[in-house]
Amino acid sequence: MSSNAALTAASLQPELWTSSSNETLKLFVTNSEGAINFQPVFTYPIFGDSETIYGYKDLVIFLCFDHYTFYPFLNIKYTEKLNDPEIIDIKETIDKFLPESTVYKDEVKWVDLINEEKKSYKIPGELIESFEKEVEGEVNQFEIYKLDLQSISGLELHKRLQILVLLFIEAGSYIDAKDELWNVYVLYNTTNKEEPSIVGFTTVYNYFKYPGFEKFDNEEKETRLKISQFIILPTYQGQRLGGEFYARLFNTWYEDPNIIEIVVEDPNESFDDLRDRSDFIRLNSSIKFDDINSKLDSTWIKDTRSKLKLEKRQFSRLLELTLLYKLKYKLGNDSKKDVRLFIKKRLFEKNREGLEALDENNRKDKLQTAYESLEQDYYRILGDIKFATKRQLEV
16 A cells, blocks of 8 residues: 555544554563563553554554563564654654663564573562562462662663553652662562562652751761652552552661651552551551540650651541541440541641631531541441451451
């Protein structure tokens, strides 16, 4: 078909030449047993807000990674392409977001390079934590590593992983890995000791806080950690590994006397749930239930929050979750009204300016509506969490 004829055909049937980039991009993680396919959630950082690609017929984009080294392979297939200077070059477009090591088209070369790299490959970082967890009825081994971003191999692994930030986190963007205040932690399934599999990763920024002249003179540091990005590969989701990853990291940071607070940057709903459940379990293994009630004074709240290294908003949510949990299982002396008023007080303070502009009836209605919505969400988060009398978690 001539270029003019193709352009004419495209104008008559544009749907044949238009693809959803979310559907066209096929992601794979491969191992010795085969390849597992999953789809991206977002592609607009690469292909634009409309998340469509125009000018190709029967377009499929394959982006594959080795399960251990995450060595990337890119392949692009289509039956026809319009001869139009406005049509994007797909390889050139994607290459901007992939490391230079990415292999294009030549799958045999990619496999050979993976095998060659694995002869001497070691996880490029420091072992932080090891644990066991049952996955699909079998006990698996897991390890958490802190990448050495100052090493060539550590920086290269991060470059291979980082495109997942664009594909799975809304408004996600690449970090400046050359900034020494960034840390990257990677979770591996190490059941196969010879070839561990990457499960997920998180990026964390260290905000240094001036601790006062006495501590500063004694070379004591104070750091506020902010979790920026948190990803569990789709193949490992639904197994509560994200919560385990977060909890293990939090416990590690909690033991560090230089870290004074752990916060999260703009969490999405799924991470909020994971975090709430994990923090709730930790809180109620650290504090007696009897100490948490609707009559808490501000000094206790401030001191306890500081001790647990939690930010103000998160600690408030955990206290409210605990009060509703106690209501659910008829623990303590607080009535439903006591708990409702405790939560409404925070909601009022948070929205004081807007609420004070309303008349009393409307203000009460708005607060009640907000409370009911929050209560329903809290009970959803609590789900099947239940503590036995000896404070062991039952799920």
